[in-house]
Amino acid sequence: MIFNKRTSPVATGKADVSTLMQQVLYALIPGTLLLVWFFGWGMITNWVLAIGFALLFEAIMLKLRQRPIEPFLMDYSAVLTAWLLAVAMPAFSPWWLIAVAMLFAIVIAKHLYGGLGYNPFNPAMVGYAAMLVSYPVQMTIWPEPVHFSFAHIGADQAFQKVFWGINTGWDALSGATPLDAVKVNLGLHKTLEEIYASGHFGLFGGDAWAWINLAWLAGGLWMIQRKVISWHIPVALLAGLGGIATIFWLVNPQLYASPLFHLLGGAAMLGAFFIATDPVSASTTPMGKLIYAAGIGLFTYIIRTWGGYPDAIAFAVLIMNMAVPLIDYYTQPRVYGTKRGWLG
Amino acid sequence: MNKVDWAVYRDISINGLWKSNPGLVQLLGLCPLMAVTTNFVNGLGLGIATTVALVASNLAISIVRHLVREEIRIPAFVMIIAANVTLIEMLMKAYFHELYGILGIFIPLIVTNCIVIGRSEAYASKNPPLQAGFDSLMMGIGFTLVLVVLGGMRELVGNGTLFDQAHLMFGEAARGLTLSLGADYKGMLLAALPPGAFIGLGFLVALKNYVDKRKAQTVKTPQAQPIVRITPAGESA
Structure with missing residues (x-):
């Protein structure tokens, strides 16, 4: 046998x-x-x-x-x-x-x-x-x-x-890329409506860029389906970025670009599915992945909106890479039968 | 007068310049090292200022070392160092005013440089003036060498030039010293920014460790080779 x-x-x-x-x-x-x-x-x-x-x-x-x-x-x-x-x-x-x-x-x-x-x-x-x-x-x-x-x-x-x-x-x-155009023109005190009207921004921020982002999204979903990556990082990153973008967009849609623009206008999809998910430098615990990726989304929005560079996925990923050891330390999953940890 | 023990001075030199180089091994005084070494001339300027401060302070400290009570030695040392640095600052203001403008706050900050107080505490307070002064000189030169090499590296990569603004130190005649990689070279901004200093210093420390390692190996190999040679043909590895 x-x-x-x-x-x-x-x-x-x-x-x-x-x-x-x-x-x-x-x-x-x-x-x-x-x-x-x-x-x-x-x-x-x-x-x-x-x-x-x-x-x-x-x-x-x-x-x-x-x-x-x-x-x-x-x-x-x-x-x-x-x-x-x-x-x-x-x-x-x-x-x-x-x-x-x-x-x-x-x-x-x-x-x-x-x-x-x-x-x-x-x-x-x-x-x-x-x-x-x-x-x-x-x-x-x-x-x-x-x-x-x-x-x-x-x-x-x-x-x-x-x-x-x-x-x-x-x-x-x-x-200029859509993100760049928006950043420069907002600096010139134009409203988003005027900016969109001036260039060919298509449906939500640069025709071509939206299509490219959707293609990254498709590739990413295929990877999740094949279990190459888990859903935690992409979902938390896009939710973090989209969430804070929605809040500011609702406050003043003339000054802050829409969440769809942020998700499809730059490198958000590439970052969420292919860059932030790097198994070596990303957080490894399920809870940690959510915190890590949401942090990237948050920092991306902050740097894009108030920082000096048009896109920010790279900087946000590097900042959160630095925090990974700490995140992993505090989010160790609970071993069955032991007391619940601080965040796990 | 005792006979001068040259071995002591030789050891002091080797320590200051290489074996426990303040910039590469003790990793002291990193703050000015990072902030000032954006080009060769700045590095040289700060290096010389630090060396003068080191030698003057530690000479004085070594002379008064028996008069200062142990309990209050640190404040006493700091006051001596501060007085010396203030003098140097005034001298630089008078004679190298433009360079002083560039180095700015980092000249008064030599007071807080760990190399100075470190040498006072570790060496000058325990040794006679001549040795203490020589030790400070060697430590200062060792530090200056690191500043100059790092400054040169960062200037070359970040700006595409070398010895730029040399006239600030050597007078108008030195203007022509400036070397350039040509207008086609697009300066790499990162090298001129603080991260470039960390990366550059990392490479210098690595290079020093590599040289040390190679030296340790070459010392060993002459002993090993004869043993290989006397084995019968075909058996040698």
């Missing part, structure tokens, strides 16, 4: 790092394809350069740290970091910007802290935040999203822009 040697009836299937990462990568595909549709070559160069530099730095660091190169290189964690950065950075980012971003993400935020599993901060967001602080101009120039961007900007123009910084007369195509 053959006994089932598995220790637990629920532990079925394969669940190692690379399988998990692979599923996250699959979930990123729809949103990335939409970005490619809207930004064309600019997103493709981002993607290829980011992954290339990430694998290069990962291999160098593994070699320096005398770790086996192949298994770590093939676990897709560096690819995921690179992919997240590629879609977070403006399309047509110059090659050196991507290289320095990946240097910060892979070398400083990941390997100097001890490699995968030991990094207290989300590597992709460290790379993004370091670049946003260092090169605010390059990091906030997004091209205007146009349908089938390949038809407007050819590969040769894109390469010239990315590798030599030469702009062959398509400046007219560059514009």
